[in-house]
Amino acid sequence: MRRWGIAAALACVAVPAQGWAADKVPPLPPYVAAYQPTNVDERGAWMMADEEERHLRDAADVIRDPALNAYVRGVLCRTVGEDRCNAVRLYILRVPAFNATMSANGTMTIWSGALLRLRSEAELGAVLGHEFGHFELRHTLSGFRNRRSGTDLMAWASILIANSSALQMSTIGGFYAFDRAQETSADMIGVRYLATSRYPSAAAADVWERIMGEADATAIGRHRKANQRYAAGFFATHPTSLARATYLRDAAQAIADGGSAEGNAYRAALAPWLPTFLADQVKLNDFGGSEFVLAQLAADGWTTPLLFARGELYRERGNPRDLVAAAGFYQQAIDRGDAPAEAYRGLGLALLRGQQAGPAGIALREYLRRKPDAADAPLITTLVAS
Amino acid sequence: MSVRRFVLSVAAAALLVAPAVAGNKLILPGARIAVAKSTLTVQPASEWNRLGARPGRNAETWTLDGDALNDLTFYGGIESGKTLFRDTDRKNQPLPQVSATMLVTDIPALVENSYRIALGTASMSIGTVEPVAFAGGKGVRFTYAFTRQGETLRRRGEGRGAMIGGRLYLITYEAPALHYYDRSLAAARQVADSARL
Numbered sequence: 251m252r253r254w255g256i257a258a259a260l261a262c263v264a265v266p267a268q269g270w271a272a273d274k275v276p277p278l279p280p281y282v283a284a285y286q287p288t289n290v291d292e293r294g295a296w297m298m299a300d301e302e303e304r305h306l307r308d309a310a311d312v313i314r315d316p317a318l319n320a321y322v323r324g325v326l327c328r329t330v331g332e333d334r335c336n337a338v339r340l341y342i343l344r345v346p347a348f349n350a351t352m353s354a355n356g357t358m359t360i361w362s363g364a365l366l367r368l369r370s371e372a373e374l375g376a377v378l379g380h381e382f383g384h385f386e387l388r389h390t391l392s393g394f395r396n397r398r399s400g401t402d403l404m405a406w407a408s409i410l411i412a413n414s415s416a417l418q419m420s421t422i423g424g425f426y427a428f429d430r431a432q433e434t435s436a437d438m439i440g441v442r443y444l445a446t447s448r449y450p451s452a453a454a455a456d457v458w459e460r461i462m463g464e465a466d467a468t469a470i471g472r473h474r475k476a477n478q479r480y481a482a483g484f485f486a487t488h489p490t491s492l493a494r495a496t497y498l499r500d501a502a503q504a505i506a507d508g509g510s511a512e513g514n515a516y517r518a519a520l521a522p523w524l525p526t527f528l529a530d531q532v533k534l535n536d537f538g539g540s541e542f543v544l545a546q547l548a549a550d551g552w553t554t555p556l557l558f559a560r561g562e563l564y565r566e567r568g569n570p571r572d573l574v575a576a577a578g579f580y581q582q583a584i585d586r587g588d589a590p591a592e593a594y595r596g597l598g599l600a601l602l603r604g605q606q607a608g609p610a611g612i613a614l615r616e617y618l619r620r621k622p623d624a625a626d627a628p629l630i631t632t633l634v635a636s
Numbered sequence: 637m638s639v640r641r642f643v644l645s646v647a648a649a650a651l652l653v654a655p656a657v658a659g660n661k662l663i664l665p666g667a668r669i670a671v672a673k674s675t676l677t678v679q680p681a682s683e684w685n686r687l688g689a690r691p692g693r694n695a696e697t698w699t700l701d702g703d704a705l706n707d708l709t710f711y712g713g714i715e716s717g718k719t720l721f722r723d724t725d726r727k728n729q730p731l732p733q734v735s736a737t738m739l740v741t742d743i744p745a746l747v748e749n750s751y752r753i754a755l756g757t758a759s760m761s762i763g764t765v766e767p768v769a770f771a772g773g774k775g776v777r778f779t780y781a782f783t784r785q786g787e788t789l790r791r792r793g794e795g796r797g798a799m800i801g802g803r804l805y806l807i808t809y810e811a812p813a814l815h816y817y818d819r820s821l822a823a824a825r826q827v828a829d830s831a832r833l
């Protein structure tokens with residue numbers, strides 16, 4: 251069963267920018283609540299999506315925190331409207347990658363990696379609106395039909411034409427171009443949701459510009475060439491991030507609506523989960539990408555959770571210079587006064603690995619004093635004693 | 637088809653299939669044996685099965701009922717710059733590497749991050765961490781738990797390891813929390829306790 255996702259890293263064809271005059275934003279299509287599948291293809295697609303949802307509902311990766319779920323759903327409803335959002339079951343998955351998905355039957359997922367990277371309610375609304383666009387435009391069904399008619403054609407072609415490999419290639423290519431067209435149309439209806447909501451529609455383009463920056467930072471951090479694709483890939487299912495940023499920016503400028511992006515409200519709602527999501531990101535062994543994400547989140551200044559995560563990231567890489575830098579970040583977090591006990595642990599271990607046993611002992615003893623029942627207290631105690 | 641041609645084709649098919657994997661092997665109790673192509677030795681008190689498929693160059697897995705149900709893996713002296721086990725996607729999701737300067741506290745972190753990346757799950761977490769003598773060195777014993785992506789079955793694990801001479805020696809035991817973990821924990825601990833260099 252296919253689901254549509256944002257799939258940030260994928261790339262491809264240049265899509266002509268669609269400009270709108272400011273005075274005529276196309277109205278949203280009329281919405282039918284409690285839509286039921288109407289024919290055999292669609293009923294099949296819904297049946298499979300229902301089965302998947304039953305598995306998803308019980309999955310261990312689902313974040314069940316009622317406050318976070320209510321908040322994310324609230325943003326979806328404020329973006330697409332109350333009547334539309336009632337059709338959606340929204341699942342927040344703890345997966346540290348940027349993605350969101352939509353199934354035929356109205357199952358929406360958003361991954362914790364996306365929540366970490368987004369910076370405002372408007373950006374979250376842009377992503378959720380895009381996914382809802384796939385649902386409203388019934389993309390699963392049309393995608394299935396396109397795929398089926400393509401495979402029928404290929405089955406006949408292989409009988410009728412002796413050497414049909416060229417035809418197969420062009421038909422396969424047709425699937426992916428069709429997927430890209432769907433992504434683009436979902437992007438454009440997403441902008442229209444934003445235009446009719448209280449959020450500014452420029453938020454959608456901001457998301458894609460940062461995704462490009464992160465992909466480049468990951469590549470450079472792994473000593474590879476920054477491999478941002480700017481043009482068509484034959485097998486790509488999604489438009490390039492550059493193409494998306496460009497046409498979404500054009501559309502938003504044409505609409506030229508205002509509104510508050512609600513960045514502060516977003517940060518406040520995510521605050522309880524921020525240390526968890528940051529830790530998940532730091533443990534991915536992606537120094538360049540994680541450093542980029544941290545720098546983006548610290549655009550308005552380095553907060554205690556961000557400094558602590560940066561210390562963990564540098565201590566993890568563990569070059570002698572990284573250990574010095576890590577100790578500095580932990581110390582900055584501690585100096586702010588609201589650092590967790592683990593900041594003393596990180597400081598002590600960074601100093602210890604950097605062969606500064608004296609100051610390391612002081613920091614580790616402070617960790618044990620602040621968290622005597624820590625799960626690793628027995629080991630840290632022996633480290634201090636030796 | 638003549639008998640001769642049939643015999644030849646069967647022989648050819650056998651040649652194609654047979655030498656692909658080294659095969660699994662029964663480990664008899666009592667004897668002290670070297671594991672994971674290293675100088676690490678253990679002395680099991682009960683029967684185990686050694687799997688032919690190795691997780692990495694210096695790693696080896698034993699099991700009782702299949703590696704999905706109980707998995708005792710030895711990592712024998714992983715060098716600085718090497719990964720714990722084989723990379724599944726080295727280009728896009730490289731695993732963290734062992735470093736000769738790692739502290740004993742970095743061993744559970746290395747296991748946690750390697751599992752998170754290889755299994756694609758953020759559910760991997762380390763539980764208690766305590767000092768232990770391991771293979772004649774100052775080591776660490778830690779517990780962990782994780783759920784594989786798309787599964788609801790929780791798995792528990794216990795590892796013990798040490799950095800000795802700049803190399804990582806590690807033994808992990810993991811099994812589904814449901815029934816299997818407790819059932820073979822004693823046998824696995826006995827093997828890990830017997831580890832020597």
